[in-house]
Amino acid sequence: MKVLITGATGFIGSHMAELLASKDFHVYGLDNLSTYYDVDLKQKNINAITDAGVKFINADLRFPEQYQNLSNDFDFIIHFAAQPGISKDSTFQSYLENNVLATHHLIQFVKHQKQLKHFFNISTSSVYGKYATVSENVAPQPISTYGITKLMTEQMVLSESRQQHFKASSLRLYSVYSLRERPDKLFTKLISCALNDTKFPLYEGSLKHLRSYTYVGDIVKGIYNAIKVYNALDGEIINLGHYEKHSTQEGVLNVEKILKKHIQIQNLPPRSGDQQETQAIIDKAKLLLNYQPKTSFEEGIRKQIEWFKSQYNIK
Numbered sequence: 001m002k003v004l005i006t007g008a009t010g011f012i013g014s015h016m017a018e019l020l021a022s023k024d025f026h027v028y029g030l031d032n033l034s035t036y037y038d039v040d041l042k043q044k045n046i047n048a049i050t051d052a053g054v055k056f057i058n059a060d061l062r063f064p065e066q067y068q069n070l071s072n073d074f075d076f077i078i079h080f081a082a083q084p085g086i087s088k089d090s091t092f093q094s095y096l097e098n099n100v101l102a103t104h105h106l107i108q109f110v111k112h113q114k115q116l117k118h119f120f121n122i123s124t125s126s127v128y129g130k131y132a133t134v135s136e137n138v139a140p141q142p143i144s145t146y147g148i149t150k151l152m153t154e155q156m157v158l159s160e161s162r163q164q165h166f167k168a169s170s171l172r173l174y175s176v177y178s179l180r181e182r183p184d185k186l187f188t189k190l191i192s193c194a195l196n197d198t199k200f201p202l203y204e205g206s207l208k209h210l211r212s213y214t215y216v217g218d219i220v221k222g223i224y225n226a227i228k229v230y231n232a233l234d235g236e237i238i239n240l241g242h243y244e245k246h247s248t249q250e251g252v253l254n255v256e257k258i259l260k261k262h263i264q265i266q267n268l269p270p271r272s273g274d275q276q277e278t279q280a281i282i283d284k285a286k287l288l289l290n291y292q293p294k295t296s297f298e299e300g301i302r303k304q305i306e307w308f309k310s311q312y313n314i315k
């Protein structure tokens with residue numbers, strides 16, 4: 001089976017690429033090495049995925065001429081590439097181009113695929129809005145440009161399924177963390193601040209925010225399960241995350257406990273677009289994908305700390 005993974009040098013996409021390569025898929029990993037964060041980290045991920053047997057394609061989805069000559073015999077496409085996060089440094093244009101425009105061009109490419117079995121769109125709990133504590137049939141009410149453009153992307157893909165142009169589904173992921181987590185995300189920042197004795201930027205009110213933190217290995221296994229039952233998924237939207245929720249404060253305390261260090265805080269005003277609470281309702285994923293996240297919150301943080309230390313040769 002031949003699979004194209006977009007965003008394959010990123011945090012989650014690189015884990016997905018490695019997992020499928022280990023399962024005897026012929027994996028092609030496409031990425032434009034966006035400069036949203038340190039490109040050296042993506043270079044490390046390229047090394048990891050190519051060592052695992054993945055063929056890397058350096059291309060930007062916004063510019064179809066860069067990938068239109070790729071083969072037309074992919075069985076599956078898994079679309080991770082995006083402008084993620086809610087950083088104030090990311091422009092509206094960047095979300096519009098890398099989420100909406102990029103997906104528009106990818107869809108045109110997908111229409112020429114002769115034997116495509118299924119297109120998996122990777123979506124996010126951010127589409128739900130301030131409280132992502134509901135099941136898939138509740139109307140989304142996003143509060144960030146990220147959530148709005150990811151919802152549009154999702155609907156663009158599902159609209160192709162509704163028109164029977166190709167089969168597709170959308171998986172809404174919840175606060176993925178651990179090995180290779182992006183530098184702008186909570187645990188990478190906490191661990192880095194603790195180990196480097198720098199101040200952790202805390203947005204006002206965010207200590208009480210609740211999230212369904214989900215170990216990256218459990219996320220890519222869930223997507224792998226989805227590939228196995230792709231026939232039953234056309235047109236579906238499925239939440240994928242850990243059903244337990246934890247506060248930012250619990251995150252801080254866990255990192256402090258494991259590293260036996262106190263984290264200093266730099267107080268910042270509230271961040272626009274931040275969700276108050278997420279909790280993954282995964283009855284549908286359990287039913288359709290036999291999905292059961294296994295890694296506990298503390299175990300995922302411990303693994304991330306070990307990984308972080310190994311990256312920077314910290315004892």
Ligand SMILES: NC(=O)c1ccc[n+]([C@@H]2O[C@H](COP(=O)([O-])OP(=O)(O)OC[C@H]3O[C@@H](n4cnc5c(N)ncnc54)[C@H](O)[C@@H]3O)[C@@H](O)[C@H]2O)c1
Nearest residue numbers: 007010011012032033034060061080081082124173175176
């Ligand atoms: N990390 C999370 O907690 C989380 C939660 C929910 C959903 N998601 C979704 O998962 C996906 C991956 O997120 P991530 O955290 O791994 O982010 P990431 O930034 O590490 O990965 C995204 C990758 O896409 C690439 N990319 C961006 N624009 C591109 C373009 N125009 N053409 C080609 N490649 C492009 C980037 O270079 C990057 O390597 C995204 O779609 C995101 O919305 C992530």
